[in-house]
Amino acid sequence: MKNFLISIKLTCILIILCGLVFPVLIAMAGKLAPGGGKGxxxxxxxxxxxxxxxxxxxxxxxxxxxxxxxxxxxxxxxxxxxxxxxxxxxxxxxxxxxxxxxxxxxxxxxxxxxxxxxxxxxxxxxxxxxxxxxxxxxxxxxxxxxxxxxxxxxxxxxxxxxxxxxxxxxxxxxxxxxxxxxxxxx
Known part of the structure; x- marks a missing residue:
């Protein structure tokens, strides 16, 4: 049960990092590129x-x-x-x-x-x-x-x-x- 709770917590943390934080950072970096990320x-x-x-x-x-x-x-x-x-x-x-x-x-x-x-x-x-x-x-x-x-x-x-x-x-x-x-x- 202990490992199950750790894996659930780790999954939630990775979903937040990879599904929210990383895409927002990439979108913000794109806004700094020529054309504001649109080319x-x-x-x-x-x-x-x-x-x-x-x-x-x-x-x-x-x-x-x-x-x-x-x-x-x-x-x-x-x-x-x-x-x-x-x-x-x-x-x-x-x-x-x-x-x-x-x-x-x-x-x-x-x-x-x-x-x-x-x-x-x-x-x-x-x-x-x-x-x-x-x-x-x-x-x-x-x-x-x-x-x-x-x-x-x-x-x-x-x-x-x-x-x-x-x-x-x-x-x-x-x-x-x-x-x-x-x-x-x-």
């Missing part, structure tokens, strides 16, 4: 055009392209392809992406293409690319838009996010924010 929206021309933490599909040459998505950027079905690096279907998909990138970016050599440009992320919703991926696309974007490559490079440089505290994570560029800023360039 960081990106605005253009007075309207929401997307969320900064969810990848968007850009296929026009006048825009920087993000990382490919195995779920066609559907946030309701976040997932990867689950195909291994030796899967023939996966290898064909990657080769098709390489060929497409080379067609749209003349002068780029296959060896220069960062892997993230042709491989989907585990979530299929990665909103960021590396600065190297962005720099590789500057020539195409500048030519299509009829603006100098130096002006586009300056814009890319201003959108490079450094690692947290200079230590944690890689440098990255948010594709949606960069493309919105590109549209606002005069």
């Amino acid at each position: 960081e929206t990106v605005m253009a021309h007075g309207r929401v055009v997307g969320y900064a933490n969810v990848g968007q599909k850009f296929t026009e040459d006048k825009y920087f392209w993000g990382r490919p998505s195995a779920v066609d950027y559907n946030a309701a079905g976040s997932a990867g392809s689950n195909k291994g690096p030796s899967n023939p279907d996966y290898l064909k998909t990657v080769q098709d992406r390489i060929d497409s990138f080379l067609v749209h970016n003349p002068g780029v050599k296959k060896e220069e293409i960062p892997s993230e440009v042709v491989t989907a992320s585990g979530s299929g919703l990665d909103p960021d690319i590396s600065p190297a991926s962005a720099f590789l696309q500057i020539k195409r974007v500048a030519a299509v838009r009829g603006i100098s490559a130096d002006k586009v490079k300056t814009l890319v440089d201003s959108h490079v996010q450094k690692p947290l505290l200079g230590l944690f994570g890689p440098s990255k560029v948010n594709v949606l924010k960069l493309n919105v800023a590109l549209d606002e360039l005069k």
Whole structure:
């Protein structure tokens, strides 16, 4: 009977801690995040055009392209392809992406293409690319838009996010924010 009472007390304490205190603390922490826990929206021309933490599909040459998505950027079905690096279907998909990138970016050599440009992320919703991926696309974007490559490079440089505290994570560029800023360039 003694152990039964102890287990009932422990269960009640854990229900309060895990069912009430922890969720309230997480909700309060979310309120401190950008967007108040609802996601960081990106605005253009007075309207929401997307969320900064969810990848968007850009296929026009006048825009920087993000990382490919195995779920066609559907946030309701976040997932990867689950195909291994030796899967023939996966290898064909990657080769098709390489060929497409080379067609749209003349002068780029296959060896220069960062892997993230042709491989989907585990979530299929990665909103960021590396600065190297962005720099590789500057020539195409500048030519299509009829603006100098130096002006586009300056814009890319201003959108490079450094690692947290200079230590944690890689440098990255948010594709949606960069493309919105590109549209606002005069």
